[in-house]
Amino acid sequence: MKKLIHTLLAGSLLTTCLATTSAVNAMTVSPQNWWAGMQNSSLQIMLHETEIAKQQWYLESYPGVELKSITKTDNANYAFINLEISPNAKPGKLLFKNRAGDQFEYPLLTRDKQSAERQGFDSGDTIYLINPDRFANGDSSNDTVQGMAEAASPSERGGRHGGDIQGIINALPYLDELGVTQLWLTPPLENNMASYSYHGYAITDFYNIDPRMGSNELYHELSAKAKQHGIGLVMDLVLNHFGSEHEWMKDKPTTDWINFNGDFADGKHATSHARQTIQDPHASEFDKRQFSDGWFVSTMPDLNQRQPLLATYLIQNAIWWIEYADLSGIRVDTYSYSDKAFLADWTKAIMVEYPNFNIVGEEWTSNPAIASYWQAGKINNDGYTSSLPSVMDFSLQESLIQALNEDESWNTGWVKVYESLANDFLYPNPDNLLVFADNHDMSRVYTELKQDLAKTKMAMTMLLTTRGIAQMYYGTEVLLDNTGSNDHGDIRIDFPGGFAGQKTNAFTGQGLNSDQVDMQQTITTLLNFRKNSPAIAKGKLTHFSPKQGVYSYARISEQQTVLVFLNKNTTAKTWSLDYMREVLGNHKSATALFNKQKVKLTKPLTLPAMSALVLVIE
Structure with a gap:
């Protein structure tokens, strides 16, 4: 028996x-x-x-x-x-x-009483993006775990460094004081791969946290304790692919569970990355399939979401994590690479279950005509209907870096940012776009701006005051830098103070140089202002065509108007406000955000060289 x-x-x-x-x-x-x-x-x-x-x-x-x-x-x-x-x-x-x-x-x-009505992240939030393995080591006992293929190797750029969920829990008071309102962790799910398992995107168990990160219970605890600090938790989900050491590679649930019959074919079945084929009216079926069915690399087999059992599995997995971990949002990796009919079903199922939730999809393109295709409410020529609330604004990210690195002319400099935002007519809801200066897959903003503190402060001021949902990469507040290397392991650098033996500690301020302290104070001021600013959270954006190296705009709500002036010139500018009368109304004065000084709006302003001026009118 x-x-x-x-x-x-x-x-x-x-x-x-x-x-x-x-x-x-x-x-x-x-x-x-x-x-x-x-x-x-x-x-x-x-x-x-x-x-x-x-x-x-x-x-x-x-x-x-x-x-x-x-x-x-x-x-x-x-x-x-x-x-x-x-x-x-x-x-x-x-x-x-x-x-x-x-x-x-x-x-x-039993469901939590308010589960269905949970509020997702929105344009009043600042999302702090963390690579857990590189942020803080709160529990050294799980750095190497018996039975897991890869042990800790802190000295290797592509190795595991030991950061974990406990380290993030320990950092919650710091993140609260900084002004963060949401946390986005790159996937903390099990990645039992032989190498490069730290990044989290080669998942080998969709229902369990990697034991080197902690446990499901600890992830739930992070969510609960973050909420006590007014911070929500956003999960990074991968629908397109999984890790080659997953049991599905050895024992597929169906023969069609994995695209191209589970065979990478020495790169013949690699994805083309040609995302334009989704909308291209002239695209061949071969090219469409090569994009959506192709694998990223041999260690990340591509899932066939057209398989109905797999589609249901992925839908239920997302809902399970929302309920279990009390999530306030989801970020979807490599969004457009999955089958688009499945994506419509997946997003709709989640949004029907949680009408106030938010999901942001990664569509890595600087072309807003391609990115806007995926946002809910867009009327597409091919009749495709999406339920995805938000997409990442790569166009603005690229334009901002170009604008700050280029000399000013009629078609270079700030005009790149102006034109990127002018394309908002393509989006059904531009206020629900995710704006960012960098992330875990690209060089850091301080690096891209050639280690220029003034430009980095302008970049972050712009992103934290323009329309959209703000996302900031961990360590930007202390000018983390990958100059000299574009290796992802160097971009995903250890956070100072998160690991034993570091001489610099961003949590306490110990060892920070004057530029790092300046940047940290600037970010703290901006993030805490965002928390309580109706103009930033819900206000209309009105911007003015750049002139003389200055880009200016207003955020306007019934309760508040915020004026922003970004001066790229190496000298101060005397700046008349006559052109801004439509947004100034009858207001005579404002308060400068960074130094709290009163400023008269009835006479020209002085814009300091290479700086951002933020004025608040209540």
């Missing part, structure tokens, strides 16, 4: 062990639990065990829950239980049995 053992392991992986006198087989269940009272009444549970499909499972009677069917595939090691859960079903434990006498319990949990 088989003897049943069922338990919840650390990390919340529900595993049912069916023990015999000769062997023990583990059945994995995904997702490991669900919640009563979800908007979507359907649930599909994946079972994985040797020849599980040969077992006949049934559900013991449970009010409001019906086992509709069991889907089997061409792999007998998988079975998919399809349930219908009525709105009246109460939390409890479902009991599944098979005809051999085996059984397992499945938790149906």
Whole structure:
């Protein structure tokens, strides 16, 4: 007789062990639990065990829950239980049995009362982007974990350095004081890869936090403690690909689970990165497939989201993490590389479940005609309808760096920023775009601006006061720099003060030079101003064509007007405000944000050389 053992392991992986006198087989269940009272009444549970499909499972009677069917595939090691859960079903434990006498319990949990109405991040937020492995080591005992393929190697640029979730929890008071309102962590999920596993984008378990980062419980604790500081948690999800050491590579749920039959073919099946093929009316089907089905690299196999069982798996996985970790948003890696029909279904399912939620998709293009295709509300020529609320504004990022590095002329300098923002007519909701100066995949803004403090301050002032949702990369506030190397391991540099033996500590200020202190104070002022500024959060943007090396604009709400002047000149400018009368109205004075001095608006201003002036009119 088989003897049943069922338990919840650390990390919340529900595993049912069916023990015999000769062997023990583990059945994995995904997702490991669900919640009563979800908007979507359907649930599909994946079972994985040797020849599980040969077992006949049934559900013991449970009010409001019906086992509709069991889907089997061409792999007998998988079975998919399809349930219908009525709105009246109460939390409890479902009991599944098979005809051999085996059984397992499945938790149906209680939802938080306000879960469905949760508020996602918005244009009043500042999202602080962290590579967890490179931010702070709060628990050195998990730097190397037995059973994980890659051990800690802090001296290697591409190795694991030991940062973890506990380090981020310890840093929450610092982030609160800095003015951060949201945290975006590059994926902390298990990446059990032989090398370069620190970045998080080669996922080998979609339901468990990497043990070198912590645990599911610790991730939940981060979310709860961050909320106590007024900080939300944004999860970085990967829909397009996964890690080649995932069990799916050895035991595919279906033969069509992975694109190109799970074969990279020495690069023949690599993605073309030709994102324009999605909209190109002349594109060949070959080119379309090469973009969407192609792999990034051999260690990141490309998922086939046209497979309906996989599509459901990915939808439920996102919803599970939103509920479990109380997320305030999702960032989707390599958004446009996934099947676009699936993306429409995926975003719609989440937004129906959480109408006030926010999701930002990465579409790495400086062409807003391509990026705007994905934002919800866009009327596209091909009839495609998206439910994605936000996209990343790579156009503005690229334009800002160019503007600050170029000499001023009729078609160079600040005009690049002006023209990028003028293209906002292409977006249904430009206020819901994510704006940023850099991120984990590109050189740091201080590096790109040739280690120029004044230009870096102008860049960050502009991004933190213009329209959109602001995102800042960790360490920008203390001028982290990768000059001399474009290696991702150097871009994702260790945060000063997060690791033992560092002489500089950004958390305490110890060892920071005068430029770093200046930048940290500037960022702190800007971020805390954003927290309480109605003009920045919801105000209309009115900008003026650049002239004489100065770009100026206003953010206007009923309660407040904010004026911004960005002077690239190496000398001070005496600046008449006559051209701004349409935004000044009858206001006679304002307060300078950085020094709190009163400024008269009835006479010309003095714009200091190479500086940003921010004036607040209440």
